[in-house]
Amino acid sequence: MTKKILVVEDEKGLLLTLADRLETEGYTVITAEDGNSGLNKVLHTEYDLVLLDVMLPGKDGFEIASKLRASGSTKPVIFITAKNQIDDKIQGFRTGADDYLCKPFEMKELLARIEALLRRAGTQNKKNDDIKIDLEHGLIFIKGKKENLLSQEIKLLQYFYEHEGEVVLRSTLLASVWGYDSNMSTRTIDVHIARLRQKLGDVNDVPKYIQTVRGKGYKFTAP
Numbered sequence: 699m700t701k702k703i704l705v706v707e708d709e710k711g712l713l714l715t716l717a718d719r720l721e722t723e724g725y726t727v728i729t730a731e732d733g734n735s736g737l738n739k740v741l742h743t744e745y746d747l748v749l750l751d752v753m754l755p756g757k758d759g760f761e762i763a764s765k766l767r768a769s770g771s772t773k774p775v776i777f778i779t780a781k782n783q784i785d786d787k788i789q790g791f792r793t794g795a796d797d798y799l800c801k802p803f804e805m806k807e808l809l810a811r812i813e814a815l816l817r818r819a820g821t822q823n824k825k826n827d828d829i830k831i832d833l834e835h836g837l838i839f840i841k842g843k844k845e846n847l848l849s850q851e852i853k854l855l856q857y858f859y860e861h862e863g864e865v866v867l868r869s870t871l872l873a874s875v876w877g878y879d880s881n882m883s884t885r886t887i888d889v890h891i892a893r894l895r896q897k898l899g900d901v902n903d904v905p906k907y908i909q910t911v912r913g914k915g916y917k918f919t920a921p
């Protein structure tokens with residue numbers, strides 16, 4: 699089936715170039731040229747992936763992406779932007795970007811990233827209709843059932859998302875989530891993790907999302 703790509707970009711020239719090339723590659727393309735219509739289409743049209751410019755008139759790409767995630771959608775988002783500072787990248791990922799490309803970029807690279815994300819989304823969707831995590835509002839939905847997250851649990855999950863697949867030491871978690879001057883013991887982390895696992899529906903014996911790495915800490919695999 700033809701994959702549909704939504705392109706939100708206010709530079710007309712770039713928008714046309716992107717639409718042209720994507721159509722040549724066999725994608726169906728929907729476009730929006732400002733933040734408000736971008737948000738509207740991101741939330742209310744059918745598509746498989748969105749290319750999202752950051753600097754847009756009306757609403758910026760970060761706001762659009764975070765509203766999309768807040769709606770519970772896991773649709774792949776690639777930010778395309780001229781901003782290339784590391785802080786922007788981090789903000790981009792926090793608001794729910796799957797990938798990030800700085801202008802000017804090679805069309806070939808963009809196409810490769812689109813393909814990779816669509817492939818990943820295809821397998822993820824099958825696997826993971828049961829759980830949705832909405833960090834912005836501190837909620838987890840498991841098979842439609844709502845769980846509220848405490849602020850430390852949100853911070854823990856944010857940290858895990860930023861370091862997905864890495865072994866994270868307990869001491870690092872303590873410093874990053876509770877702060878260096880905290881008097882808490884690493885044991886406290888285990889208690890928080892146990893509760894977080896429970897909310898994620900992760901069984902302590904064989905956790906899928908937050909794995910214990912013996913003698914070190916934890917490794918997170920996003921649902």
Ligand code: CA
Pocket residue numbers: 707708709751752753754
């Ligand atoms: Ca722009």
